[in-house]
Amino acid sequence: MDRVTKFLACEGRVNIVCASTTDLVDEIRVLHDLTPTTTAALGRFATISGMMGLNDIKDDEDRLTIQINGKGPTGSLISVVRLEGLTSKIKVCIDNPHVELPLKENGKLDVGGAVGNNGFLNIIKKNEITDTDYNGLVPLVSGEIAEDFTEYFAKSKQTPTVVALGVLINKDGVKAAGGYIIQLMPDATEEDIQRIEKALSEAPSVTTLISENKSLEDIARIVTGDQDILVLAQDPEIKYECDCDREKFEKGLISLGKEELNKIIEETGEAEIVCHFCNEKYHFSKDELEDILEQMDEIE
Numbered sequence: 001m002d003r004v005t006k007f008l009a010c011e012g013r014v015n016i017v018c019a020s021t022t023d024l025v026d027e028i029r030v031l032h033d034l035t036p037t038t039t040a041a042l043g044r045f046a047t048i049s050g051m052m053g054l055n056d057i058k059d060d061e062d063r064l065t066i067q068i069n070g071k072g073p074t075g076s077l078i079s080v081v082r083l084e085g086l087t088s089k090i091k092v093c094i095d096n097p098h099v100e101l102p103l104k105e106n107g108k109l110d111v112g113g114a115v116g117n118n119g120f121l122n123i124i125k126k127n128e129i130t131d132t133d134y135n136g137l138v139p140l141v142s143g144e145i146a147e148d149f150t151e152y153f154a155k156s157k158q159t160p161t162v163v164a165l166g167v168l169i170n171k172d173g174v175k176a177a178g179g180y181i182i183q184l185m186p187d188a189t190e191e192d193i194q195r196i197e198k199a200l201s202e203a204p205s206v207t208t209l210i211s212e213n214k215s216l217e218d219i220a221r222i223v224t225g226d227q228d229i230l231v232l233a234q235d236p237e238i239k240y241e242c243d244c245d246r247e248k249f250e251k252g253l254i255s256l257g258k259e260e261l262n263k264i265i266e267e268t269g270e271a272e273i274v275c276h277f278c279n280e281k282y283h284f285s286k287d288e289l290e291d292i293l294e295q296m297d298e299i300e
């Protein structure tokens with residue numbers, strides 16, 4: 001089962017979030033029919049989105065929506081995270097799931113080449129009830145995902161941050177996936193920084209740690225060099241779940257406007273809409289479309 005957990009290290013001067021997302025990323029791979037390169041891209045993206053969700057979401061009505069568009073061959077990557085009780089629920093999509101590029105010279109998947117770096121990372125937090133929102137927009141650095149979010153934390157939040165994300169793939173699917181975010185609070189000392197730098201230089205990669213079945217608490221200890229970490233949230237679960245329903249797509253049809261809707265009724269006589277996050281199909285017959293048109297007349 002996949003987990004995402006918050007910790008404090010260095011007597012509260014350092015925040016850490018760790019996630020193990022192997023099953024989640026493999027589910028995303030199958031659902032969206034991803035290639036190895038897009039599995040790595042969307043897997044890294046889903047992992048950091050889930051960790052940011054645990055950090056930023058305060059109540060059940062909050063939605064954290066993150067979009068990366070680097071104008072590369074994959075097109076946009078979008079994630080939406082919400083919280084239900086203690087469980088983080090995430091959905092993700094990608095414009096072009098079948099993109100595959102040759103390996104880079106170092107033998108790694110070319111995520112940056114596939115996502116592109118000529119665009120933006122956009123983070124929107126919105127509360128469905130109060131409608132208040134926060135919006136953070138930063139230019140992409142490399143399209144490799146971890147570097148782009150590190151830049152976001154430095155520029156937009158003025159917080160020195162280490163982001164590590166990993167997706168290890170073999171011929172059977174995702175073998176290990178996960179990540180961590182280490183953030184220095186304003187009162188972090190020079191010794192704290194040196195301790196963490198030393199720990200990180202000696203730590204195996206995050207996918208190695210997860211392959212070795214290390215707990216998230218172990219991982220937090222290893223990457224900070226602090227044995228006395230404090231667990232802030234005890235192993236909340238993270239899973240894939242889309243919250244789409246017929247009503248949402250009906251609203252989508254209404255937002256097209258009467259002219260467009262009339263055109264659909266005349267040209268095809270029906271509409272079938274596929275949810276990009278879960279592939280669920282919603283069919284609207286001619287009668288149903290005409291009902292929606294009538295409702296729009298009533299609203300006016």
Ligand SMILES: [Zn+2]
Binds near residue numbers: 242276
């Ligand atoms: Zn859906």
